[in-house]
Amino acid sequence: MKAFESRAACRAAVIGVGLIGGSLAARLRRSRPSWTIVGYDISPEAGERALRMGLVQEITPDRAAALAGADVVILAPPVSAILEILSTLEREIAGEAFVIDVGSTKRLVVEAMDRLPERIQCVGGHPMTGPATAGVSEPDAGLFEGRRFVVSRTRTTRVATLTGAVGLASDLGAEVVEMDAAEHDAAVALVSHLPYLVPLPLLAAFREANETTRSLAAGGFKSRVAGAGANVPMWWDILRTNRAAIRAALGGYRDQLDRIDALLANGSEEELRELLTGAAREAAEITGA
Amino acid sequence: MKAFESRAACRAAVIGVGLIGGSLAARLRRSRPSWTIVGYDISPEAGERALRMGLVQEITPDRAAALAGADVVILAPPVSAILEILSTLEREIAGEAFVIDVGSTKRLVVEAMDRLPERIQCVGGHPMTGPATAGVSEPDAGLFEGRRFVVSRTRTTRVATLTGAVGLASDLGAEVVEMDAAEHDAAVALVSHLPYLVPLPLLAAFREANETTRSLAAGGFKSRVAGAGANVPMWWDILRTNRAAIRAALGGYRDQLDRIDALLANGSEEELRELLTGAAREAAEITGA
Numbered sequence: 348m349k350a351f352e353s354r355a356a357c358r359a360a361v362i363g364v365g366l367i368g369g370s371l372a373a374r375l376r377r378s379r380p381s382w383t384i385v386g387y388d389i390s391p392e393a394g395e396r397a398l399r400m401g402l403v404q405e406i407t408p409d410r411a412a413a414l415a416g417a418d419v420v421i422l423a424p425p426v427s428a429i430l431e432i433l434s435t436l437e438r439e440i441a442g443e444a445f446v447i448d449v450g451s452t453k454r455l456v457v458e459a460m461d462r463l464p465e466r467i468q469c470v471g472g473h474p475m476t477g478p479a480t481a482g483v484s485e486p487d488a489g490l491f492e493g494r495r496f497v498v499s500r501t502r503t504t505r506v507a508t509l510t511g512a513v514g515l516a517s518d519l520g521a522e523v524v525e526m527d528a529a530e531h532d533a534a535v536a537l538v539s540h541l542p543y544l545v546p547l548p549l550l551a552a553f554r555e556a557n558e559t560t561r562s563l564a565a566g567g568f569k570s571r572v573a574g575a576g577a578n579v580p581m582w583w584d585i586l587r588t589n590r591a592a593i594r595a596a597l598g599g600y601r602d603q604l605d606r607i608d609a610l611l612a613n614g615s616e617e618e619l620r621e622l623l624t625g626a627a628r629e630a631a632e633i634t635g636a
Numbered sequence: 637m638k639a640f641e642s643r644a645a646c647r648a649a650v651i652g653v654g655l656i657g658g659s660l661a662a663r664l665r666r667s668r669p670s671w672t673i674v675g676y677d678i679s680p681e682a683g684e685r686a687l688r689m690g691l692v693q694e695i696t697p698d699r700a701a702a703l704a705g706a707d708v709v710i711l712a713p714p715v716s717a718i719l720e721i722l723s724t725l726e727r728e729i730a731g732e733a734f735v736i737d738v739g740s741t742k743r744l745v746v747e748a749m750d751r752l753p754e755r756i757q758c759v760g761g762h763p764m765t766g767p768a769t770a771g772v773s774e775p776d777a778g779l780f781e782g783r784r785f786v787v788s789r790t791r792t793t794r795v796a797t798l799t800g801a802v803g804l805a806s807d808l809g810a811e812v813v814e815m816d817a818a819e820h821d822a823a824v825a826l827v828s829h830l831p832y833l834v835p836l837p838l839l840a841a842f843r844e845a846n847e848t849t850r851s852l853a854a855g856g857f858k859s860r861v862a863g864a865g866a867n868v869p870m871w872w873d874i875l876r877t878n879r880a881a882i883r884a885a886l887g888g889y890r891d892q893l894d895r896i897d898a899l900l901a902n903g904s905e906e907e908l909r910e911l912l913t914g915a916a917r918e919a920a921e922i923t924g925a
Contacts, residue, residue, distance in 0.1 A: 477854035495852055526848065534849035537841060542860035545834050547911065548892030550918045552826060552885070559815065560823035563784055565766035569923045571831035574859075576916025579909065586908045590900045596841070597897050601890065603837030608886050611879045619875045620868065622836065627865025629839045634858045 357382045360417035362410065362432060364388045364397035367449050367474065368423025369486030371519065372402040377488060378518040387413040389424070402486055414439045422448035426456065426584040433459035440467055447472045447512055451581065452535070452588040453499045453528035460501040470512040471499035471528055474521055477539070489520065496521035499528040529592075536592035540585055541600055544593070546575040646671045649706035651699065651721060653677045653686035656738050656763065657712025658775030660808065661691040666777060667807040676702040678713070691775055703728040711737035715745065715873040722748035729756055736761045736801055740870065741824070741877040742788045742817035749790040759801040760788035760817055763810055766828070778809065785810035788817040818881075825881035829874055830889055833882070835864040 357379070361372045364386040372384050386403035387410045388394040398406040407413050414420060414436070422429045429450045436446065446469045450456050453471045460469035475495040496516035500509055509525070516523045526534070549572055553561060576582075586593065610618055646668070650661045653675040661673050675692035676699045677683040683695040696702050703709060703725070711718045718739045725735070735758045739745050742760045749758035764784040785805035789798055798814070805812045815823070838861055842850065865871075875882065899907055 475852060475854055477856050495854070497852070524848070524851070530848070534845070534852050537845055537849055538853040538857045541841070542838060542857050544896060545838065545860065546919070547896060547915045548889045549831060549834065550915050550922070551892040551895070552830070552888045553922070554918060555888075556823070556826055559813070559819070560826055562813070563764060563786070563823050564827040564922065565764055565784070567766050568827045568831050570863075571834065572919045573923050575919035576912050576914070579912045579916060582912055583905075583909050586900065586912070587905055594897055594900050597893065597900070599841045599844075600837045601893060601897075603840040604886065604890060604893075606840070607833060607836060608883055608890075611875065611883050611886070616872075616876055620872050623865050623868045623871055623875070625865070626836045626839050627868060629843060630835070630861045630864035633839070633842070633853065634862050 355381055357418045358416055359384050359419040359421060360413040361386050361403065361421045361423060362388075362413065363422070363424035363428070364393055364402060364406075364486070365390075365423070366484070366486055367476065367490070368421065369393075369397050369400070369402045370488060370490035371421060371423060371449065371474075372397065373400070373486055373488035374491065374519050375515075376402065376404075382419075385413050385417065389428075397486070400486065411439050415441065417444060420444055420446045422446065422450070425580060426450040426452055426588050429456055430459050430588075433463065436467060437463055442466065444468070445508060445511065446470070447498075447515065449474055450588075451585050453497070453526075453531045454592075455588045457499050457501050457528035461503070463503075465503040468503070468505060468508040469501045470504055470508060471497075471501065471531075472512065472516065473497040473499075473531065473535075474516070474519065475535075475539075491516075492520035494521050496523050497526050497531050498523060499526055499531055532589050532592040533595065536589055536596040537599070540589060540593045541596040543582060543585075544597070545600070546572045550575055644670055646707045647705055648673050648708040648710060649702040650675050650692065650710045650712060651677075651702065652711070652713035652717070653682055653691060653695075653775070654679075654712070655773070655775055656765065656779070657710065658682075658686050658689070658691045659777060659779035660710060660712060660738065660763075661686065662689070662775055662777040663780065663808050664804075665691065665693075671708075674702050674706070678717075686775070689775065700728050704730065706733060709733055709735045711735065711739070714869060715739040715741055715877050718745055719748050719877075722752070725756060726752055731755065733757070734797060734800065735759075736787075736804065738763055739877075740874050742786070742815075742820045743881075744877045746788050746790050746817035750792070752792075754792040757792070757794060757797040758790045759793055759797060760790065760820075761801065761805065762786040762788075762820065762824075763805070763808065764824075764828075780805075781809035783810050784813050786813050786815050786820050788815055788820055821878050821881040822884065825878055825885040826888070829878060829882045830885040832871060832874075833886070834889070835861045839864055 361368050384403045385405045386397045394406040397403050429448045443466045449472050457471045498512050513523045650657050673692045674694045675686045686692050687695040718737045732755045738761050746760045787801050802812045
């Protein structure tokens with residue numbers, strides 16, 4: 348059985364050659380020259396572009412064929428499609444294979460991987476390209492450079508498989524972090540999904556305000572709601588597949604909001620000032636300002 | 637009694653010649669050439685700068701003298717200092733005068749104005765320069781161009797005084813909106829103060845997260861907390877002088893947050909998608925994207 352870290356001839360199927368999958372394929376072509384990268388995409392245009400840009404050596408319109416012949420499978424469509432593919436993978440792959448995904452949430456993905464037989468060695472993956480992808484529309488071999496790449500083992504992941512996945516992510520230029528899938532989902536709920544959601548209630552409150560109030564909204568308001576509802580397909584998948592962890596993060600946020608409300612109700616002027624100076628200090632630390 | 641709109645010789649005292657007061661003085665020197673603008677600032681350096689930049693014709697270290705000799709008084713220090721000055725204005729101004737302030741909140745200011753005798757004709761004012769001031773450190777005569785300038789009448793404001801205040805604000809290049817002080821404070825609580833506060837609970841939740849979680853925070857998180865705790869002296873004044881209206885806005889925000897939480901708990905996938913597409917539509921409308 349060939350390993351993720353194999354430098355020998357190896358056939359890798361990249362399912363989904365959009366921004367993430369295409370960038371990943373482009374980087375692997377460079378760092379794993381002995382590999383043959385076969386791409387598949389539900390969009391024929393995306394597939395043709397990947398071939399034209401040289402991100403993959405081959406492109407196929409037949410997903411089953413791509414999977415059946417692969418030593419390594421990289422699942423790079425949206426999370427809901429990853430879950431759907433994993434549910435049929437046992438039938439589509441007859442022998443042994445390594446599988447890694449690059450979806451934004453990990454618990455449901457790893458649970459689906461847990462249901463596969465051990466011959467299909469799986470690792471959950473999440474390259475945290477974050478807003479790097481916001482301004483980028485073309486696949487780019489440097490997309491993962493210096494970014495975190497979380498890997499999550501499944502029930503049956505062997506040590507060699509995990510090591511191979513770490514090697515693959517390192518070859519992308521990423522900094523690898525191993526985390527339990529549920530721990531990952533709780534962490535990204537706090538640092539990524541919650542920040543995406545906090546502008547939404549501002550919009551809803553604004554919608555219900557009168558015209559005079561709305562007319563006073565200036566740059567401060569606009570900067571806080573900019574980007575709300577961006578990339579609906581990706582974020583819809585995230586909300587659908589991480590409801591519980593996001594609700595826990597929202598609960599923590601609301602507790603802190605209640606603390607501010609209590610300060611406004613009963614806090615001393617000194618406590619109000621400490622609220623602001625503390626926030627200024629922490630924001631500067633985090634943003635490196 | 638001279639009027640705000642006077643084009644005749646008139647002595648105007650600008651109390652506080654920092655960014656807002658200095659910009660206002662600079663603009664009045666141009667649009668009211670018959671006026672003599674006398675500046676005062678608690679900081680001698682700010683006063684000297686205003687004189688050196690030609691924002692004012694005179695600068696005085698004696699606030700009482702500046703007030704005593706003025707036909708028009710423009711109060712441009714932070715809100716807490718405006719309230720302090722208003723509390724002693726009856727003693728400092730012996731005869732008749734027009735007074736306008738430029739503080740960020742209006743209810744407490746107008747209440748303090750209400751306590752003055754009718755001979756001191758007052759109007760509350762709020763030039764909403766917003767984030768225009770964020771990148772500007774030097775007084776600028778164009779600071780108010782195209783911005784909203786809210787004026788709020790007091791218990792004893794005469795029609796001619798209000799008209800004069802509107803003329804003054806118009807001369808700054810601003811778009812004047814007349815609003816009741818409490819209505820103003822509720823409106824800015826929603827469109828300005830609430831957006832300033834929503835990143836703070838993100839920082840607090842982040843502070844309590846473990847090191848691994850914190851290490852995953854990327855640009856998405858950073859962009860949402862950037863600017864938190866900016867300009868502590870101004871915002872401290874805003875929180876102190878607008879507690880009730882900010883709490884009401886926070887309450888509305890929390891209700892909307894609870895609605896999102898309920899959708900995550902029990903909503904259909906279609907409802908989750910509608911949440912995101914609705915937000916995207918509204919954000920685009922507001923930001924003009």
